[in-house]
Amino acid sequence: MDQALLYQILISYTYVAIWIGLSAGVILFNKYLLSVYGFPFPIALTMIHMGFCSFIAILLIRVFKIVESINMEVETYFxxxxxxxxxxxxTLWLGNAAYLYLSVSFIQMLKALMPVSVFLVGTLFGTEQYSNKIMLNMAVVTVGVMIASYGEINFVLTGVLMQLASILFESSRLTLVQILLQRRGMKLNPITTLYYIAPACFCFLSVPFVLIELPKMQESVDWNFDVTIFAANATVALGLNLAVFLLIGKTSALTMNVAGVVKDWLLIGLSALLFHQPVSSVSLGGYALAFGGVCYYNYLKLKDMQAQPPSRLEEGSQQKP
Structure with a gap:
């Protein structure tokens, strides 16, 4: 094998391993803080992440000028x-809140519904083209998740509704990114994305924090907070954003999708091992069905990308969120 090709393969697998490790690390770290460590405040945790990411992004762009900003008009911002x-x-608030009620493994199974939600929302707003084949595929994924939910040992409706709402928020966000940013020709890397979006997230989260969590934190002393631990947690979250940039920039969005499949199965196993949360055979069977549907959906999307002219194919790979 050519030495240069072997080196490129090793680099690509290194990026994949880093992204899988950081992505799984953030999920397991958040689960630990919210359910085990003694900090049951998902809004506050999310605000810490957004505040830290905003601070680092401002340093990199405005202070050290390592990353170049873009000239965004006030009208475009709002x-x-x-x-x-x-x-x-x-997305972040409800996704983190679900960890208070559900196991990591079951949440990963529910996340298999993301392509279904993206397809339905995208069809509604015209960013996805409807087809009976894809709709049937989405039905298979949905049935698989329903079977997995039926077999879940610790099924909590509140947590399920929170996770489903998080998925809906995220699919709507991805659709708006395509409509409001990509169609304007704006391309944001993770640092500029954090620079513009993280402060907005922090402000939006401050409202439910003041109304919901702050009174609970003031009334109770039965919770823990260590600056070192939360700084480490926020650093891992920031590292994940950088890893996404490296993975897509140095490989492809398709590679990230494949890596995501590996990460999901890894998290299911680690959740059962670390948090002693067993997974029933019915749930695994249902998720396997949904997993097959998601893989087939990715295959159809790949064929569609390959059928596009080279210029459109390159543009699509660069703009995929």
């Missing part, structure tokens, strides 16, 4: 960034 920031804050 019409594009603010709605995306509102949806993203809902």
């Amino acid at each position: 019409r594009a960034i603010v709605p995306i920031g509102a949806l993203f804050s809902g």
Whole structure:
């Protein structure tokens, strides 16, 4: 094998391993803080992440000028960034809140519904083209998740509704990114994305924090907070954003999708091992069905990308969120 090709393969696998490790690390770290460590405040945890990411992004762009900013008009910020920031804050808040009620493994199974939600929302707003084949595929994924839910040992409706709402917020955010940013020709890397969106998320989250969590934190002393631990948690979250940039920039969005499949199965196993949360055979069977549907959906998307002219194919790989 050519030495240069072997080196490129090793680099690509290194990026994949880093992204899988950081992505799984953030999920397991958040689960530990919210359910085990003694900090049951998902809004506050999300605000810490957004505040830290905002601070680092400002340093890199405004102070050290390592990353070049873009000239964004005030009108564009309020019409594009603010709605995306509102949806993203809902995604993070509700996704973290679900860890208070559900196991990591079951949450990963529910996340298999993401392509279904993206397809339905995208069809509604015209960013996805409807087809009976894809709709049937989405039905298979949905049935698989329903079977997995039926077999879940610790099924909590509140947690399920929170996770489903998080998925809906995220699919709506991805659709708005395509409509409000990509169609304007704006391309944001993770640092500039954090620079514009993280402060907006922090502001949106401050409202439910003041109304919901702050009174609970003031009334109770039965919770823990260590600056070192939370700084480490926020650093891992920031590292994940950088790893996404490296993975897509140095490989492809398709590679990230494949890596995501590996990460999901890894998290299911680690959740059962670390948090002693067993997974029933019915749930695994249902998730396997949903997993097959998601893989087939990715295959159809790959064929569609390959059928596009080279210029459109390159553009699509660069703009995929």
